[in-house]
Amino acid sequence: MEVDSSPLTAFPSTIDEASRWKQLEHIRHTPGPYTDPDAISPEAMAQFDNMKVLVIGAGGLGCEILKNLALSKFQDIHVIDMDTIDISNLNRQFLFRQSDVGKFKAEVAANFVMRRVRGVKITAHNCKIQDKDDDFYKQFQMVVCGLDSIEARRWINAKLVALAEEGDGPDSIKPMIDGGTEGFKGQARVIVPGITSCFECQLDMHAPRAAIPLCTLAAIPRQPEHCIEWAHIIAWDEEKPFPQLDKDDPEHITWLYQRALERASEFNIPGVTYSLTQGVVKNIIPAIASTNAIIAAACCNEAFKLATSAAPALGMEDNYMMYSGNDSIYTYTYSHERKDDCPVCNSGSRPLEVDQDMLLGDLVESFAVRPEAQLKKPSLRVQGKTLYMQSPASLEQQTRPNLDKTLRDLAIEEGQALVVTDPAFALEFNYFFKFKAA
Template identity: 60%
Template sequence: MATQMQTDTPTSFQDSISSNIDWSNRWTHINKVLNRRGPFCDESFAPGQGKNSLDTCKILVIGAGGLGCEILKNLALSGFKNIHVIDMDTIDVSNLNRQFLFRPSDVGRPKAIVAAEFVMKRVAGVTVTPYHGKIQDKDADYYSQFQIVICGLDSVEARRWMNATIVEISRENEEVIPLIDGGTEGFKGQARVIIPTLTSCYECSLDMLNKPTTFPICTIANTPRLPEHCIEWAYVLEWPKAFPEQKLDTDEPQHIQWVYETANTRAKQFNITGVTYTLTQGVVKNIIPAIASTNAIVAAACCNEAFKLATTTAPYLNNYMMYTGNEGIYTYTFEHQKKPECPVCSDENNPVSVEVKKNMTLEEFIDWLKEKPDAQLKKPSLSTASKKLYLQAPPFLEKSTRPNLEKKLRDLVEEGEEIVITDTTLPFSLRLLVNYL
């Protein structure tokens, strides 16, 4: 590719490199695909029109981290001219080994802004519009302006929110916005294409996710043995006591620092070593080490799908690609089926029926919900049309509904009655119809 990636060399040397690039031939490799019909082109494909599609396609990238940097670079070099990017993080020294759009002098600056500046400087003619903030800061009107959205996120909660938002926009506006989701986990990764209301959505595939690592409350409260136990104790048990009116923000350095210091104090009491700031971040945010090569492979797959969707030069993925590089290299594609009872993309939007044991207490029912892989709940609050069963917040409501935890569920909820569940991980309310065994 006719481009040079930035180094910490003098600007004059970089300028001399740029001046020697034949910019007129930059898109030759892409034009070969766009200017002639291939055997897999869509019926609507018109030779020579694809370049215009890339020029006018407004595409949004969610995340400017390890995956996002690769995606932004690929989109710019593939001919996309109007790119937007959202990221709420700032650059840390630990990012520099794989997030190649950043340099040591950028540490502390917003990722979205630095990434946008870098790409526009190195690829002539492309416009990258950054936003430093949360995806929840933007409303439906903002997301409706894009033709394609690519997610390069490291959070299940953020993916669920984005998925629900795009599906709802597509349903209300009757104009489908394809959502391309990429994710990596060490040497494993996945890329998928979600066509809202037509294919399975992210919520449909929650049961494919690994269950997050958790520790028994009794262990972290009474007999900690590992540094992870001390960290869980600090943010699960101590934070709510110290800051009852404030939710822990896992992206706020001051909050993580408080958890680290509190966990370290407890670790010393039990002669436990190994509590570090980095480990604290990993436990609180469930971070799995990133591999640069995996990011590159998955980002390439995502951008390949965006290119096909924008230009109709080839059929897009239907609809899931998985990659594993643990032992050798293995990829597999399959069509993930749409769930009829999915609370996000189901046409019926009916409550889900569940069967529970008659003698189950409310607390046991909540624990059972947390174990369900297709729910991925952390701190669910439950209510019916007539009563509040158990509310996690605010503290005075948690205290007033706490006695219900020891009661039998059948004494609180009638057969066939609907339970409404809210959770910090849910961008919507989950509705269940209870049937007793």
């Protein structure tokens, strides 16, 4: 059968709108044993109809989430995604067609769903989440994330926690429903800023990617990934084709791909492709459509329960649902507790157990692989002294000699407070030094 890949300009109006919403309206108007008594009041019904939801990400998870929210009768949805559609997306991101390649994901996905589901309004934002100010995020009642980036999750988590802390009253609290998939595994969680554990509390569950030894990259690459990492870490640093690497810029990824291809040809290593280059550089984990559908359904279930109070949502007691489909279908729900030393939702300091004779440069590099930190460009300071600053360039040059000094040389004392910052996060990470016994 030949599949039509042309743009969908209209859909046949054969759907009975009353029938489409029949079961949904039955759930909303018929209280169950766990339904909030106020959920069926006229005020609650009107509140749901006026609810504004933000979806972050219009990829594999985002497409499913947009479709599910629209079919759950959410009528005012915004979606934000900076990416454009690639040919490799079409096998699982079902809102896109071949003719859409090169267009913005958010825009195409929004238009597709609006043409298919009457009454829903979806506003697309083709930009980074960091480009939006506080007023933008304050307009929403909840946020649903379908992201493949830990950094983006951490940023939006910190933003929503900050809004809750700075705001006045319950309207400043924006629940964040976060979904994620990795092959046949996935999870869905509900984060209520200031009440439940936040994403940063759970960061150590996302172990940083294992580093490939530099000697392997520089001398004996054996896999296409080694050639890509060589281009990413070594070639880029030596040649500096652009002032700063932007992993979302196709021109930058193309440069890395071409250099990796040359490296692979030199060592007769097949398998280097543009999509693999993009995946390695951005640490993209291959997605499976069925897993995306299951996790998106779980996320939208929680959104509907939060919006209508038709049933208890994941919250204080059970706020994290994990799914595994490797050998069978298995789910488990449990409570992930807040951490007293979380840098986002608590102000506690963490002990930093190190050797007093450790070089500052080694300490700086360690923050990239610490499960509770995972920082790419950390800057360090103690009271009254800046140890190392990544930027601006003048301060980096001024503090660079400290990298070759030990903590002892820098007169760091036991129990001294250390503040670590990273340009990717608008918050400080607080530690105190705890020296290992000699």
